[in-house]
Amino acid sequence: MYQLYIANKNYSSWSLRPWVLMKTLAIPFEEIMTPFTPVSSWNEFSAFSPSGKVPCLTHTQLTIWDSLAIIEYLAESHASVWPASAEARAWARCASAEMHSGFNTIRSHCPMNIGIRLRLSQQTPELKKELSRLDGLWNQSLDKFGGPFLAGDIFTAVDAFFAPVAFRLQSYDLTLSPTALAYADRLRNLPAMVQWQQAALKEVWREEDHERESLDRGTLLQDLRTG
Numbered sequence: 001m002y003q004l005y006i007a008n009k010n011y012s013s014w015s016l017r018p019w020v021l022m023k024t025l026a027i028p029f030e031e032i033m034t035p036f037t038p039v040s041s042w043n044e045f046s047a048f049s050p051s052g053k054v055p056c057l058t059h060t061q062l063t064i065w066d067s068l069a070i071i072e073y074l075a076e077s078h079a080s081v082w083p084a085s086a087e088a089r090a091w092a093r094c095a096s097a098e099m100h101s102g103f104n105t106i107r108s109h110c111p112m113n114i115g116i117r118l119r120l121s122q123q124t125p126e127l128k129k130e131l132s133r134l135d136g137l138w139n140q141s142l143d144k145f146g147g148p149f150l151a152g153d154i155f156t157a158v159d160a161f162f163a164p165v166a167f168r169l170q171s172y173d174l175t176l177s178p179t180a181l182a183y184a185d186r187l188r189n190l191p192a193m194v195q196w197q198q199a200a201l202k203e204v205w206r207e208e209d210h211e212r213e214s215l216d217r218g219t220l221l222q223d224l225r226t227g
């Protein structure tokens with residue numbers, strides 16, 4: 001049995017990636033949640049993750065501590081993690097790697113905070129550039145592979161990599177083309193995404209740094225958290 005270590009569902013965008021993939025592909029796992037602590041969660045997370053970060057997967061005697069490495073590890077035993085065709089698989093790996101190591105402004109300017117709705121005070125040129133790249137990337141692949149998911153007709157790892165973006169678009173009311181917004185909506189409506197979001201809204205933890213990172217960006221319109 002896999003054990004997946006994650007942090008708060010409201011904030012932890014990296015945790016969401018393997019979680020939504022495993023849920024959607026029906027790969028059984030035990031979820032172990034450790035909430036963030038103020039400033040650094042190193043002490044708590046390094047008890048199970050060598051990098052002191054989540055997500056972290058353990059399986060038999062192995063520990064895999066990075067979201068992309070986790071997904072590649074799962075792909076060794078579960079053929080549906082990546083798309084079947086070599087062309088779609090190559091594209092999906094490029095786009096996942098681009099998300100893994102890029103889109104830094106979307107990540108820092110619009111941190112995942114699922115329960116809030118906020119009007120940004122400004123969209124910097126860098127944010128606009130990344131949103132335009134995101135829009136182009138999604139449109140290109142939906143057109144090329146025929147949708148409704150990025151690499152074709154089934155949900156694969158590349159969709160999991162962009163799943164947190166779907167929540168960021170919703171929280172910060174970011175505008176993309178209708179095709180890209182419809183794709184984000186499709187992601188948010190997946191049963192696993194609905195389940196993650198519902199759990200996030202019920203969480204009781206409010207972590208000051210994560211809250212400030214979001215609230216400093218603009219005007220809070222709504223906080224839908226009930227926990």
Ligand SMILES: N[C@@H](CCC(=O)N[C@@H](CS)C(=O)NCC(=O)O)C(=O)O
Nearest residue numbers: 012013014040041053054055066067
């Ligand atoms: N590249 C890593 C990034 C993991 C990461 O940054 N995780 C954040 C949570 S979403 C974390 O654990 N932060 C530790 C902290 O805030 O102290 C991955 O893909 O797994």
